[in-house]
Amino acid sequence: MSATPGTLAGSRAPFAERLAAVRGSRRRTMDRVMRTVALAAAVVCVIPLAAILLFVVIKGAAALNLDLLTKPPKALGTGGGALNAILGSLQMVALAALVAVPVGVLGGIYVSEFASRRSARAVRFGADVLAGVPSILIGIVAYTLLVLPFKQFNAAAGSVALALIMVPVIVRTTEEMLRLVPRELREAGYALGVPTWRVVLSVVLPAGRTGVLTGVMLAVARAAGETAPLLFTALGSRLVNVGEFGQPMDALPLFIYNGARQPITALNEQAWGAALLLLLFVLGVNVAVRARSWGRRAG
Amino acid sequence: MAIEIRPREDQPVVTTRPTTEPASARVPTRAPEQAAAARTTKIEARDLNLYYGSFRAVRDVTMDIPANEITAIIGPSGCGKSTFLRSLNRLHELAHGARMEGRLLIDGVDIYERSVDAVDLRRLVGMVFQRPNPFPTMSIYGNVASGLRLGGGPKPADLDEIVERCLTRAALWDEVKDHLGAPGTSLSGGQQQRLCIARALAVDPEVILMDEPASSLDPIATLRIEELMLELRGSYTIVIVTHNMQQASRVSDQTAFFSMGEDRAGYLVEMGQTTTIFTNPREQLTEDYISGRFG
Structure with a gap:
C-alpha cells in the first residue's frame, strides 16, 4: 500500500x-x-x-402394533409386547419425579432467592458435578445402598437412581429461570409488606413457572431414557409389575437392552418397537417444551 | 436539561394548582393553629448514612419530611436519591452488603429499631417504582388485592369494595371495571402505573414512596400520574424522586436537592418550600442545577 x-x-x-x-x-x-x-x-x-x-x-x-402396547412379552420370543416395560418406565419415572421435583425446585429456589453468594456457588457447583457423574456410578451407589442391604433388586432403587439424575437438572434450570424474573417484581411484593416466602411462592415462582416446568420436563425425558442406573437396581422383568416397588421392574431402556442382545429376531424386533416408543416419548416432551416456549414468545 | 413537552390544554390545570402559588400567598389563608397542625413532621432523618459494602452512597442526611404533603427529591444521577428513598421502607437493606447508620423516624418511631419488622413497616410505607411492575401472573383485580391476599393477615370480607375504591382513587376504575379479570400486564404503561398505585393504596399505607414514577411514561400518562398525586396529597405523605424538575415544581410542596460529593456520596444540599427552592435557593449549587448549568 x-x-x-x-x-x-x-x-x-x-x-x-x-x-x-x-x-x-x-x-x-x-x-x-x-x-x-x-x-x-x-x-x-x-x-x-x-x-x-x-x-x-x-x-x-x-x-409397532397393538400387542406391543397392550401385552406383556411371552416366553422367549414367541410374541407378546412391551407392556411390562411401558408401565415400569411410567411408574419409575413418576416416583423419581415425585422425589426429584420438590427437592430440585426448592433447591433451585434456595440458590436463586435465599443463598449467600458463597453457598449459592457451592450448591451450583455440587449440582453441576452431580449432573456430570456418569449415570452408571449413580446406579452403583443406588445398588450399594438400596439393593445389597435387602438382597433384592427393586424398582424403588431404580427410582432413586433416576431421581438423582433428575435433581441437578431441575435445580439448575429452576435457578436460572427464577433469576430471569425481574428484581422489580420481587421488590413490588416486598414493598407491599408481603413476607419473603410469600413473594417467592406467589410472585417469583408463578412468573418463572414456564421455565421451571421446562426444566422438569427435560429432566423427565432424560430420566426416561437412562439405562445404566437401572441395570443393577430395577434389573428388568418379563412380568408386568404394578405398584410393587420392592420387586424388580422393567423399563423401556432395559427392554431395548435385553431384547437387542438376544440372538432371537422376534426379540430384536420388539426392541426396535420399544426404541421407537421411547424416542417418541422423549421427542414428544422436547417438542412440547419448545412449543410452549414458542407459544409464549409469540403471545 | 430536558425541554418539557406537554399538551397545551393542561396549562390551566397547572395554574390552578395550589403548589404553583408562592408559599407566602398560601399560608396566610390558614388560621395559625391550622397551619401548625398541617405542618407536622412525618419522617425525620437524622445523620443518615447509607452504604453498599464499603461504598457510602448517602452521607449525613438530616431532614424532616412533612405529613400529608408531597416532598420531591431532585438531583443529578448517582446522588443517592433512590437509595435514600429505599431506606424509608427498608428496601435498601435487601441489597448485598447494604447497611445504614443514623436514625430514621416515622411519627417518632425509629423504623430501624430491632423491634420493628421490615415486612410490617412496608405495609405502612408503600412504594411505586420507576417502571410499572404489576404482577404478570395476576389479573387487574388480583394485583390490587395482592397486598391483602399475600400479606398474611386475615382476608377482608369486603375485598371487592376495597379493590373498587382503590382503583377509583387511582383514577383507573372506569377504564378497567369491565375486565377486572384481564392480566395486569395487558394495560398500557400509564394504566399499569396507576394499577401499581392502586395496589399500593390497597394495604392502606400512610407514606407512599415514588421512585421516578413517570419516567417511563409518555407526557399524557405522566400528567395523569401527577394529577393523581395531587389527589392523594392530603391523605398520604408522598415522597417522590424525580429527574424531571418541572415535575417537581408542578407537584411538590417541599423540594430536597441532593448532590454528589467528592467521595461520590450523595448528600442533601438544601431543602425547603418548592417555590423557594426554584425561585430563590440559598445555595449556589442548587441554583446552578435548577438553571441547568450542571447535572
Whole structure:
C-alpha cells in the first residue's frame, strides 16, 4: 500500500486507488472456504440425528402394533409386547419425579432467592458435578445402598437412581429461570409488606413457572431414557409389575437392552418397537417444551 | 436539561394548582393553629448514612419530611436519591452488603429499631417504582388485592369494595371495571402505573414512596400520574424522586436537592418550600442545577 498511516489528508492517494489496493481477493476466497467448512461441520452434526430418527422409525414402525402396547412379552420370543416395560418406565419415572421435583425446585429456589453468594456457588457447583457423574456410578451407589442391604433388586432403587439424575437438572434450570424474573417484581411484593416466602411462592415462582416446568420436563425425558442406573437396581422383568416397588421392574431402556442382545429376531424386533416408543416419548416432551416456549414468545 | 413537552390544554390545570402559588400567598389563608397542625413532621432523618459494602452512597442526611404533603427529591444521577428513598421502607437493606447508620423516624418511631419488622413497616410505607411492575401472573383485580391476599393477615370480607375504591382513587376504575379479570400486564404503561398505585393504596399505607414514577411514561400518562398525586396529597405523605424538575415544581410542596460529593456520596444540599427552592435557593449549587448549568 502506498499511503503511510498518519499522513495528511491532502497527501493521500485518491480514494478509488486506495480502495483497489486494499481489496483482497485472497481474503474473499478464504471467506468462502471457511463458510463451506463450517456448513459441512453443521451438516455432519445434523446427519446422525436424521439417521437415528430414520433408522428407528423404519425399524420400529414394523414392530409397532397393538400387542406391543397392550401385552406383556411371552416366553422367549414367541410374541407378546412391551407392556411390562411401558408401565415400569411410567411408574419409575413418576416416583423419581415425585422425589426429584420438590427437592430440585426448592433447591433451585434456595440458590436463586435465599443463598449467600458463597453457598449459592457451592450448591451450583455440587449440582453441576452431580449432573456430570456418569449415570452408571449413580446406579452403583443406588445398588450399594438400596439393593445389597435387602438382597433384592427393586424398582424403588431404580427410582432413586433416576431421581438423582433428575435433581441437578431441575435445580439448575429452576435457578436460572427464577433469576430471569425481574428484581422489580420481587421488590413490588416486598414493598407491599408481603413476607419473603410469600413473594417467592406467589410472585417469583408463578412468573418463572414456564421455565421451571421446562426444566422438569427435560429432566423427565432424560430420566426416561437412562439405562445404566437401572441395570443393577430395577434389573428388568418379563412380568408386568404394578405398584410393587420392592420387586424388580422393567423399563423401556432395559427392554431395548435385553431384547437387542438376544440372538432371537422376534426379540430384536420388539426392541426396535420399544426404541421407537421411547424416542417418541422423549421427542414428544422436547417438542412440547419448545412449543410452549414458542407459544409464549409469540403471545 | 430536558425541554418539557406537554399538551397545551393542561396549562390551566397547572395554574390552578395550589403548589404553583408562592408559599407566602398560601399560608396566610390558614388560621395559625391550622397551619401548625398541617405542618407536622412525618419522617425525620437524622445523620443518615447509607452504604453498599464499603461504598457510602448517602452521607449525613438530616431532614424532616412533612405529613400529608408531597416532598420531591431532585438531583443529578448517582446522588443517592433512590437509595435514600429505599431506606424509608427498608428496601435498601435487601441489597448485598447494604447497611445504614443514623436514625430514621416515622411519627417518632425509629423504623430501624430491632423491634420493628421490615415486612410490617412496608405495609405502612408503600412504594411505586420507576417502571410499572404489576404482577404478570395476576389479573387487574388480583394485583390490587395482592397486598391483602399475600400479606398474611386475615382476608377482608369486603375485598371487592376495597379493590373498587382503590382503583377509583387511582383514577383507573372506569377504564378497567369491565375486565377486572384481564392480566395486569395487558394495560398500557400509564394504566399499569396507576394499577401499581392502586395496589399500593390497597394495604392502606400512610407514606407512599415514588421512585421516578413517570419516567417511563409518555407526557399524557405522566400528567395523569401527577394529577393523581395531587389527589392523594392530603391523605398520604408522598415522597417522590424525580429527574424531571418541572415535575417537581408542578407537584411538590417541599423540594430536597441532593448532590454528589467528592467521595461520590450523595448528600442533601438544601431543602425547603418548592417555590423557594426554584425561585430563590440559598445555595449556589442548587441554583446552578435548577438553571441547568450542571447535572
